[in-house]
Amino acid sequence: MNGADVVAEILRREGTEFLSAYPRNPLIESCAALNIRPIFCRQERVGVGLADGYSRIKRGKKNGVFAAQAGPGIENAFPGVAQAYTENVPMLMIPAGLPLSKHYVKPTFRAADVYRPVTKWAGLAHNVQELPDLMRRAYQALRSGKGGPVMVEVPNEIFEAEFKGEIDYTPVPVQRAAPDPTAIKEAARMLLAAKNPILWAGQGVHYAEASDQLAALAELLPAPVAATNPGKSAIPDSHPLALGGSTRSRSKMFAEFMAKADVVMAIGSSVTKTNFGPNMPPGKTLIHSTNDPSDINKESRAALSVVGDAALVIEALIAEVEKQKGAARGGNALASLKEEIASVKKAWLAEWAKHLDSDETPMNQYRVIRDLMRTMDRGNVIITHDSGSPREQLLPFWETTKAGSYMGWGKSTQLGYGLGITMGAKLAEPKKLCVNVMGDAAIGMTGMDIETASRNKIAILTIVFNNGVMGAERDVLKISDEKYGTMTVGGNYTKVAEGLNVPAVRVDKPANIVGAIKEAVTVTETGSPFLLEFVVKEGHDFSRYNVPGL
Ligand SMILES: Cc1ncc(C[n+]2csc(CCOP(=O)(O)OP(=O)(O)O)c2C)c(N)n1
Numbered sequence: 436m437n438g439a440d441v442v443a444e445i446l447r448r449e450g451t452e453f454l455s456a457y458p459r460n461p462l463i464e465s466c467a468a469l470n471i472r473p474i475f476c477r478q479e480r481v482g483v484g485l486a487d488g489y490s491r492i493k494r495g496k497k498n499g500v501f502a503a504q505a506g507p508g509i510e511n512a513f514p515g516v517a518q519a520y521t522e523n524v525p526m527l528m529i530p531a532g533l534p535l536s537k538h539y540v541k542p543t544f545r546a547a548d549v550y551r552p553v554t555k556w557a558g559l560a561h562n563v564q565e566l567p568d569l570m571r572r573a574y575q576a577l578r579s580g581k582g583g584p585v586m587v588e589v590p591n592e593i594f595e596a597e598f599k600g601e602i603d604y605t606p607v608p609v610q611r612a613a614p615d616p617t618a619i620k621e622a623a624r625m626l627l628a629a630k631n632p633i634l635w636a637g638q639g640v641h642y643a644e645a646s647d648q649l650a651a652l653a654e655l656l657p658a659p660v661a662a663t664n665p666g667k668s669a670i671p672d673s674h675p676l677a678l679g680g681s682t683r684s685r686s687k688m689f690a691e692f693m694a695k696a697d698v699v700m701a702i703g704s705s706v707t708k709t710n711f712g713p714n715m716p717p718g719k720t721l722i723h724s725t726n727d728p729s730d731i732n733k734e735s736r737a738a739l740s741v742v743g744d745a746a747l748v749i750e751a752l753i754a755e756v757e758k759q760k761g762a763a764r765g766g767n768a769l770a771s772l773k774e775e776i777a778s779v780k781k782a783w784l785a786e787w788a789k790h791l792d793s794d795e796t797p798m799n800q801y802r803v804i805r806d807l808m809r810t811m812d813r814g815n816v817i818i819t820h821d822s823g824s825p826r827e828q829l830l831p832f833w834e835t836t837k838a839g840s841y842m843g844w845g846k847s848t849q850l851g852y853g854l855g856i857t858m859g860a861k862l863a864e865p866k867k868l869c870v871n872v873m874g875d876a877a878i879g880m881t882g883m884d885i886e887t888a889s890r891n892k893i894a895i896l897t898i899v900f901n902n903g904v905m906g907a908e909r910d911v912l913k914i915s916d917e918k919y920g921t922m923t924v925g926g927n928y929t930k931v932a933e934g935l936n937v938p939a940v941r942v943d944k945p946a947n948i949v950g951a952i953k954e955a956v957t958v959t960e961t962g963s964p965f966l967l968e969f970v971v972k973e974g975h976d977f978s979r980y981n982v983p984g985l
């Protein structure tokens with residue numbers, strides 16, 4: 436048994452279902468020998484995305500694994516890992532490494548060293564016998580606390596060296612930390628004393644699978660639930676207490692209720708200041724709950740901190756709120772809060788009806804989103820946006836009907852990232868309709884990898900909003916566009932898809948939207964991916980309701 440066989444056997448024990456990879460890396464053959472299916476991408480950046488999306492949807496209980504060759508392979512994976520780092524995704528990379536003897540000889544690319552600033556933990560193997568120890572450390576980082584990409588770099592000679600003795604390795608369990616009961620008591624007191632409390636849900640709620648508990652807490656207090664960008668669908672957007680998620684764009688309810696909130700309890704959120712998610716406005720009393728103490732007091736001062744797993748925190752809080760609240764159940768308060776949210780939602784959607792119901796051509800993106808929502812069984816969908824205007828258009832208006840059915844991202848915003856994570860989501864949930872919505876500049880970044888979906892029968896649905904421009908850049912490309920046409924990105928992505936063995940339809944009239952969606956969904960049900968290209972307008976109307984500091 437050589438080093439690669441040892442690592443493959445440990446991956447098998449950890450429940451690895453597939454190896455996202457690109458040759459050469461001896462792990463590919465060793466995994467195939469153990470029936471761990473290698474899935475080859477067309478470029479490493481997207482291969483990392485597959486491992487990322489899989490880990491997200493498995494909520495870190497299982498982890499996507501990516502393997503690349505030393506040098507160019509792992510160099511080319513960098514964007515994927517940098518994005519996964521900003522998103523705290525618990526995925527594992529196992530690049531091959533150049534010989535140890537060359538490790539400090541220029542210009543060797545030392546992956547573990549280079550990647551250390553964008554990983555939760557990165558280690559280099561120095562001999563074959565230490566591989567089980569290294570893998571245990573890697574899985575400990577993956578299965579505890581806040582997530583993040585983890586790397587074990589294995590030089591080729593160590594992959595090939597003979598391993599002596601038995602492999603001493605048992606799978607590392609997921610570890611959850613429970614909150615301090617004193618902090619829970621105080622949090623309950625503060626929430627019950629607040630005039631307008633609000634719950635701010637981050638992606639920690641997804642990882643803790645705490646959606647039902649969060650909805651129960653919201654009803655009990657009562658309090659509305661505002662989600663961050665990655666936290667969107669922490670409770671379904673169709674829930675009467677949901678305000679939706681927020682990037683730069685957001686629902687009117689989100690803005691109005693955040694503006695008047697006095698006490699904000701963030702749960703499973705780092706409360707990081709970002710351009711593509713909500714920020715904590717000044718003047719709020721913040722109760723900050725996260726499983727990572729280093730997030731507390733990082734960007735916003737916490738009046739109270741509650742460290743722990745989101746599910747355990749919410750469960751403890753429900754018990755404590757029930758105790759402190761006693762008989763006064765506040766039934767009227769709940770009903771009137773629901774009514775208040777519903778009436779702002781109604782007014783907001785009425786304001787946007789001219790876009791959502793638009794018959795114009797080139798088509799209005801919001802009309803396409805409306806028809807996607809009406810035509811798809813949203814309870815069986817996992818959907819993600821991409822960078823650019825599609826994120827701003829989709830996130831506020833895509834009303835999820837099921838918790839965890841939206842993959843929001845945006846601490847970094849790499850064009851093209853949505854494609855790989857959607858394939859990863861489909862591998863995690865093969866029965867779901869997994870959809871990514873991207874612009875034409877976005878597909879330009881990673882589009883060749885729709886062939887990965889076709890070759891590996893990963894039946895995702897890719898939606899391209901083709902407006903022939905980098906619409907999101909209009910405000911910064913004025914002189915250069917006028918003089919040199921810098922905004923333009925040309926292409927027919929239906930033809931590209933057909934050339935890459937992906938059936939596709941190009942739609943340029945509103946009357947054809949629904950029929951095309953139905954056809955696309957039917958084809959994905961046969962096990963093939965599909966690409967739907969919509970010829971849309973440039974599109975600068977965004978659902979932006981500003982609140983100072985939000
Ligand atoms: C890798 C990368 N480079 C640059 C950017 C900056 N950027 C954000 S949106 C955008 C243009 C998006 O155009 P498109 O995908 O066509 O969407 P549109 O806004 O036209 O709908 C650019 C260049 C980015 N997000 N990612």
Ligand SMILES: [Mg+2]
Binds near residue numbers: 903
């Ligand atoms: Mg565009």
